[in-house]
Amino acid sequence: MSPHSIAQPALYLEVAERLRQRIFSHELQPGAWVDEQSLAEQYGISRTPLREALKVLASEGLVTLKPRRGCYVTELAERDLDDIFPLMALLEGRCAFEATQKATPADLKRLEALHEKLERHAAKGDANGFFEVNQAFHEALQELSGNRWLKQMIDDLRKVLKLTRRDSLRLEGRLKQSLEEHRHILAAIRERDAASAEALMHAHLFSGRAALAKMHAAKQG
Amino acid sequence: MSPHSIAQPALYLEVAERLRQRIFSHELQPGAWVDEQSLAEQYGISRTPLREALKVLASEGLVTLKPRRGCYVTELAERDLDDIFPLMALLEGRCAFEATQKATPADLKRLEALHEKLERHAAKGDANGFFEVNQAFHEALQELSGNRWLKQMIDDLRKVLKLTRRDSLRLEGRLKQSLEEHRHILAAIRERDAASAEALMHAHLFSGRAALAKMHAAKQG
DNA sequence: TCGCATAATACTGTATCCATAATTATGAAT
């Protein structure tokens, strides 16, 4: 086994990941122009790997490549959210169903541990911490579902959703409500009630959509 | 409006599409090495747009990029098919549900027309024609569902499925069976029975998976 | 002062070139 066996990821993948982070953090805002030259200089690389990274992000839907006009961070319309959330509900619901059936006692323990963290973050009112652990919990379920393509689909959609601001959790009462929903989902999994887990997860996603809509409405008014 | 407003697609997209066709036609077989230089020469272009095209295909899952080792056409394992078909069943089932609710009488007429073609191809035993129209029918339902993200997901998965040989339709009786399933789906849509349409579409996909498994078993033995 | 045309500028898209890493072939040693 050669010491090089851990092949370092290609540069364009590195760049893609960095750009993703900048998009998710809204340092690069939806609609913003992505300046190839400037970014290449910032990263101290040539335009070639940068452009390859942009192609990847484009097929993920995070940026939009307009021929001869450059690259722009994708802007999601309300319509897109109305399309994506039901889809996520469907997929994550299925995940919850499968995970419930396949979880070993050890898996369940891990889920309980994650949920405990969630409880603590909620108690402190730490929305950022809650957001992170919440994502970890959902990803754990995806792992348990054992369907890598399902997981991939959900991951892709989640990336797109991260284009929107994520502070709907800071809405009055939303954090508590989300926590409550998680409690019920976990309970259903614990009791091996796959159908309920699916339905609850489904509702959880729609609840998330509603919170986002509410926040959006508030910002408009 | 300038005469150039119909921007010609970038070269890398053209190349990506051509490569897709060569992969789907199995001229480029699963596992085969994709020779950048040779392809660039064939198309009379430089390696740059070709490489960008490969990045796109990689994120679609059609090819696998091994760092410093080149690009290979993706090979699907049975396991992948077992993951993907249930997912397709879920998504296409949902499509059928939504489409049933949203189809106008004119839409229904178009579906009937497509189905008629299907009947004719089946009568002639024309598996290729059947395959094409079958795809058109499914795509029509996706359009009717009105959820562009759902459509996108299904399209992406379908591309991946096209990595496998598609002649399971040539299995003894499969063409007739598939047609029969389509008849029932269309009937459910016609009767505005969304739940049935969803269930029948779901079953239709699983039936397709079974046919593929059968063919695979036959080829092994 | 406003609109249009033309020119300048700047960015995208493509090609070419160079360096590095991987694979293969060749040779030597056991």
Add this chain to the structure above:
DNA sequence: ATTCATAATTATGGATACAGTATTATGCGA
């Protein structure tokens, strides 16, 4: 003869250079 090491070849990854087009600015005319 087989295995290991080393060298040569080849392909990938990245940088740079060039061409073409879109946008913007500037100037002229109405």
